[in-house]
Amino acid sequence: MSKLPEDRTENVFIDFKKPYTTSQALAEANRCLYCYDAPCITACPTSIDIPKFIRRIANDNVRGSAQTIFESNILGMSCARVCPVETLCVGSCVYNEMDIPPIQIGKLQRFSTDRAFEKGWDYFEAGPDTGKKVALIGGGPASLSAAHRLRRFGHQVTIYERDELLGGLNTTGVAPYKMKADASLTEVEWILSIGGIEVKTGVEVPKDISWEELRAEYDAIFVGFGLGKDSYLKGDNAEASGIYGAVDYIAKMKLEQLDVSSVKHAVVVGGGNTAIDAVRELLGVDIQNVTMVYRGGEHQMSGYVHEWAEAKKENAQVSWRSQPVGFVETDGAVSGLHCKKMDEHKKIIEGSDFEIPADLVLLAIGQGKQGDLMSGLPGLEIEWGKVVVDEHGATGCPGVYAGGDCINGGKEVVNATADGDVAAQAIHTFLTGENNG
Amino acid sequence: MADLTSNTCGIISPNPFWLASAPPTNSGRQIMRAFEAGWGGAVWKTLGQPIQNVSSRFGGIQWKGNRGVGFNNIELITDRSLEANFKEMAEVKRNFPNHAVISSLMVETKEEWKDVIKRSIDAGADGLELNFGCPHGMCERGMGSAVGQEPAVNEQITSWVKEYSSIPVLVKLTPNVADIVPHGMAAQRGGADGVSLINTIKSIIGVDIDTFVPQPSVGNKSTNGGYCGVAVRPIALHMAASLARHPEFNIPVSGIGGVTNWRDALEFILLGSSSVQVCTEVMLHGYRIVEDMIDGLNNYMDDRGFNTLDDIIGKAIPAYSNWGNLDINFETVAKIDEEKCIGCNRCMVACHDGAHQCIHPNPLGGIIPIVDESECVGCNLCQIVCPVVDCISMVEVDNGFPEASWNDHMVNGVNIRPKKGSHGYDMPDMP
Numbered sequence: 020m021s022k023l024p025e026d027r028t029e030n031v032f033i034d035f036k037k038p039y040t041t042s043q044a045l046a047e048a049n050r051c052l053y054c055y056d057a058p059c060i061t062a063c064p065t066s067i068d069i070p071k072f073i074r075r076i077a078n079d080n081v082r083g084s085a086q087t088i089f090e091s092n093i094l095g096m097s098c099a100r101v102c103p104v105e106t107l108c109v110g111s112c113v114y115n116e117m118d119i120p121p122i123q124i125g126k127l128q129r130f131s132t133d134r135a136f137e138k139g140w141d142y143f144e145a146g147p148d149t150g151k152k153v154a155l156i157g158g159g160p161a162s163l164s165a166a167h168r169l170r171r172f173g174h175q176v177t178i179y180e181r182d183e184l185l186g187g188l189n190t191t192g193v194a195p196y197k198m199k200a201d202a203s204l205t206e207v208e209w210i211l212s213i214g215g216i217e218v219k220t221g222v223e224v225p226k227d228i229s230w231e232e233l234r235a236e237y238d239a240i241f242v243g244f245g246l247g248k249d250s251y252l253k254g255d256n257a258e259a260s261g262i263y264g265a266v267d268y269i270a271k272m273k274l275e276q277l278d279v280s281s282v283k284h285a286v287v288v289g290g291g292n293t294a295i296d297a298v299r300e301l302l303g304v305d306i307q308n309v310t311m312v313y314r315g316g317e318h319q320m321s322g323y324v325h326e327w328a329e330a331k332k333e334n335a336q337v338s339w340r341s342q343p344v345g346f347v348e349t350d351g352a353v354s355g356l357h358c359k360k361m362d363e364h365k366k367i368i369e370g371s372d373f374e375i376p377a378d379l380v381l382l383a384i385g386q387g388k389q390g391d392l393m394s395g396l397p398g399l400e401i402e403w404g405k406v407v408v409d410e411h412g413a414t415g416c417p418g419v420y421a422g423g424d425c426i427n428g429g430k431e432v433v434n435a436t437a438d439g440d441v442a443a444q445a446i447h448t449f450l451t452g453e454n455n456g
Numbered sequence: 457m458a459d460l461t462s463n464t465c466g467i468i469s470p471n472p473f474w475l476a477s478a479p480p481t482n483s484g485r486q487i488m489r490a491f492e493a494g495w496g497g498a499v500w501k502t503l504g505q506p507i508q509n510v511s512s513r514f515g516g517i518q519w520k521g522n523r524g525v526g527f528n529n530i531e532l533i534t535d536r537s538l539e540a541n542f543k544e545m546a547e548v549k550r551n552f553p554n555h556a557v558i559s560s561l562m563v564e565t566k567e568e569w570k571d572v573i574k575r576s577i578d579a580g581a582d583g584l585e586l587n588f589g590c591p592h593g594m595c596e597r598g599m600g601s602a603v604g605q606e607p608a609v610n611e612q613i614t615s616w617v618k619e620y621s622s623i624p625v626l627v628k629l630t631p632n633v634a635d636i637v638p639h640g641m642a643a644q645r646g647g648a649d650g651v652s653l654i655n656t657i658k659s660i661i662g663v664d665i666d667t668f669v670p671q672p673s674v675g676n677k678s679t680n681g682g683y684c685g686v687a688v689r690p691i692a693l694h695m696a697a698s699l700a701r702h703p704e705f706n707i708p709v710s711g712i713g714g715v716t717n718w719r720d721a722l723e724f725i726l727l728g729s730s731s732v733q734v735c736t737e738v739m740l741h742g743y744r745i746v747e748d749m750i751d752g753l754n755n756y757m758d759d760r761g762f763n764t765l766d767d768i769i770g771k772a773i774p775a776y777s778n779w780g781n782l783d784i785n786f787e788t789v790a791k792i793d794e795e796k797c798i799g800c801n802r803c804m805v806a807c808h809d810g811a812h813q814c815i816h817p818n819p820l821g822g823i824i825p826i827v828d829e830s831e832c833v834g835c836n837l838c839q840i841v842c843p844v845v846d847c848i849s850m851v852e853v854d855n856g857f858p859e860a861s862w863n864d865h866m867v868n869g870v871n872i873r874p875k876k877g878s879h880g881y882d883m884p885d886m887p
Contacts, residue, residue, distance in 0.1 A: 045521050046521050049520040049521035052800050052802060052843050053802070054799075054800040054801055054802060055800070055801035055802060055804060055805035056801055057800075058799065058823075077520070077521075113798040113799055113800045114798075116798035116799065117798055117843075117844060
């Protein structure tokens with residue numbers, strides 16, 4: 020796998036949530052009520068036994084604590100950093116009912132999993148070879164999670180990744196104040212250390228290898244290739260320089276060194292979490308004016324309330340109910356965004372045109388769906404570009420499974436991880452007839 | 457303002473809070489600072505032939521992040537000269553004539569006892585406390601708990617002391633005995649004016665799991681020490697109350713063991729202690745803890761219209777009874793306040809695994825469990841584990857059976873109610 024450059028734009032960021040010291044972790048772990056049938060477990064897509072891992076921290080069994088996490092979620096280290104815990108486990112902690120600060124489950128999970136990485140604790144080994152071969156398309160969290168589980172069952176696995184780096188958006192997309200690219204790659208190495216996971220990078224499916232070829236070579240296929248390219252806006256001067264897809268631009272910040280010193284006014288179009296991340300990241304690299312431009316009002320945005328609250332604290336500006344209709348350019352470079360105001364039903368108000376100065380524009384208005392890339396597979400259903408699967412991740416095409424953003428249209432790392440794990444267990448049953456339990 | 461003046465067998469102090477004989481009373485300087493902070497009395501760190509101590513000396517139990525929930529030590533009596541100690545004692549009394557200074561003593565021969573008693577009285581001590589309790593080190597030399605565990609020796613040495621002492625004598629008892637009563641009675645027979653208890657409990661506080669040396673470690677060895685702190689309070693309360701309620705035991709008690717605040721101290725007072733001694737909590741937090749002990753006790757007494765300590769000393773003694781006299785027909789059941797319940801289900805798992813299987817998921821759904829009152833034995837476990845204050849209450853049920861104790865039942869054939877508690881259910885599936 021190719022290495023990251025040392026010098027990257029994301030390096031200027033520090034952790035938004037600082038890691039716990041041992042004293043802090045013990046104090047927090049000892050607050051946990053150790054609920055029976057705890058709501059935090061139910062809220063976790065990977066169903067980590069949270070009270071169990073927290074009690075193990077309190078009991079000075081951090082090794083066992085991390086194992087509890089990894090048994091349910093092999094990406095537990097990155098999920099500890101990137102999960103929207105405020106809306107998942109932490110949000111469901113019973114302490115909320117008492118108006119007492121909920122247990123900081125993410126920070127405790129980070130404490131245990133960081134310790135496991137530091138100490139090099141080794142928990143897993145591959146199962147005895149079953150002679151079965153599984154191809155995993157895409158090298159992000161869904162495939163990594165599936166690959167690890169399949170290796171524990173003893174199946175041979177091969178990951179096909181279009182790009183050079185594994186980890187998917189964990190490597191190229193996570194806000195750097197949550198996790199940097201090198202941490203994601205460390206996790207990838209750690210997952211691969213179970214052994215026997217073959218990785219083929221720079222291979223695009225089905226362009227470089229067709230579904231027919233894959234089906235002939237492998238006993239089962241898992242598709243976890245996420246979403247496609249950023250969507251772009253049409254309109255005047257859409258070809259001007261300085262206009263980027265947000266996912267693309269964030270990847271550059273994480274993997275390269277960008278020069279943003281000349282940017283005075285940056286604009287991010289969109290109201291989802293990618294938009295909020297982009298706003299906070301641009302503010303973080305010291306761009307003075309960063310404005311989010313969104314078609315709806317504050318209560319309509321799909322980004323998390325807690326993330327937007329932080330962006331506001333960091334001095335994010337915003338233009339609500341604003342629909343970009345084109346760009347203004349000066350000497351071939353973007354210099355502004357041409358917008359119209361919208362009413363509360365997101366309908367354009369005619370004659371309400373205005374301009375926002377912008378020498379950098381990031382478009383966070385969605386990514387293309389890639390389900391159509393699978394349209395040749397018999398029995399497979401696609402709905403709105405998303406691959407249709409049952410509760411085990413099985414598509415309509417026997418032996419073909421899918422999970423992650425390509426089935427849900429873009430959710431969290433933890434959802435992709437859970438999908439990969441569920442599908443791996445179903446694949447194991449499909450290949451061996453065994454119900455692993 | 458209630459009058460907190462305390463009188464323990466003639467030892468008068470402005471309040472019932474004394475520092476126990478221990479490191480907080482090592483020196484005159486310390487004791488004067490303690491009196492300035494508000495302590496009513498101080499029992500001097502035990503005086504005797506100076507000894508040599510080891511390092512380390514203390515061990516603490518950490519529990520759920522709290523340090524020092526239990527505590528032990530392997531320190532011996534004073535390691536400073538008798539001359540220095542008595543000189544400072546006189547200075548303390550000159551500066552604080554109205555505070556109680558009690559001289560704690562531990563020597564071997566009758567002549568030595570005579571000497572240290574005279575010097576204590578000359579220094580102005582208000583009373584003596586005979587250390588018959590230390591359970592480590594000194595007992596290996598035939599003193600401390602070696603005396604306290606032998607009623608005949610206890611009685612004899614107490615009588616020697618009474619022969620020479622013109623001031624009140626307290627005998628400090630060791631809890632390292634099967635039944636405290638014969639030991640309190642021995643002190644009374646020897647002429648003691650009062651007893652103080654408990655001294656520390658023989659203990660090993662822990663083991664270093666990396667070095668395989670028990671704690672506190674002295675190089676590569678350790679020894680058993682004396683256990684104290686919050687964790688010992690129930691044991692101390694029982695022992696102090698056992699003497700206070702005994703019909704033939706007629707001398708005052710100074711209560712010691714795990715007192716951290718006014719409420720703990722009040723419990724000793726309600727179970728018959730005239731004064732209360734504190735060490736561990738001071739070692740952990742300093743002399744300043746006495747401020748709230750005074751304030752809290754005052755507020756408690758004012759709220760309830762108690763004017764002096766005599767109004768409350770021993771007030772809970774009549775209710776301390778033998779099991780055979782308890783009313784078997786008295787019945788309570790647990791009630792869960794649905795408004796307060798947070799759905800942690802700790803009560804349910806505790807009831808199923810640790811009690812009588814009568815708290816279940818609500819069959820109608822929701823996060824709030826229900827109590828099967830027909831099987832609830834009223835054991836309190838659910839209330840104890842519930843993290844929400846006043847969410848689970850134990851409510852009395854009128855079952856129609858008149859009061860009846862086991863003794864009534866056995867002697868007079870009085871009817872007792874049918875038993876509850878099914879012992880039948882498996883852990884239910886959560887809805």
